[in-house]
Amino acid sequence: xxxxxxxxxxALVVDVPELRPMLDERLHDFDGELLPHLFYADVTSWAEEQxxxxxxxxxxxxxxxxxxxxxxxxxxxxxxxxxxxxxxxxGLHDAVRALLGPTLRDVVQNSDDPVIRGPDxx
Numbered sequence: 001x002x003x004x005x006x007x008x009x010x011a012l013v014v015d016v017p018e019l020r021p022m023l024d025e026r027l028h029d030f031d032g033e034l035l036p037h038l039f040y041a042d043v044t045s046w047a048e049e050q051x052x053x054x055x056x057x058x059x060x061x062x063x064x065x066x067x068x069x070x071x072x073x074x075x076x077x078x079x080x081x082x083x084x085x086x087x088x089x090x091g092l093h094d095a096v097r098a099l100l101g102p103t104l105r106d107v108v109q110n111s112d113d114p115v116i117r118g119p120d121x122x
Contacts, residue, residue, distance in 0.1 A: 002077040005036040011072075012043070016065045019043060040087035044096075047088075051095035062099055070101030089116045 013020045022042040073084050
């Protein structure tokens, strides 16, 4: 059984408690409807903030959530892969891109999209 956006997001917020308030806020804003691309904009901002400004109060390093993204991308359905490509990898800053696992690193390196590959990677 492949990983769907919904199952991935539910597992991610269990693994990364800092993301739960972001998900709850999005669910509240849209009357309980999960809009994965909007939530993933928050995840991307959170990951970049952690990469550029790690804090001692952060209970989670980036390694574990990025490992989950890598594994779930590998095992995910087309919807999840599209979500991660468009709403996470697209435009991701180098500080986080450098920490990606092997599956997502391969996606970035072999992408036809210059924005996913990153600046000066054309």
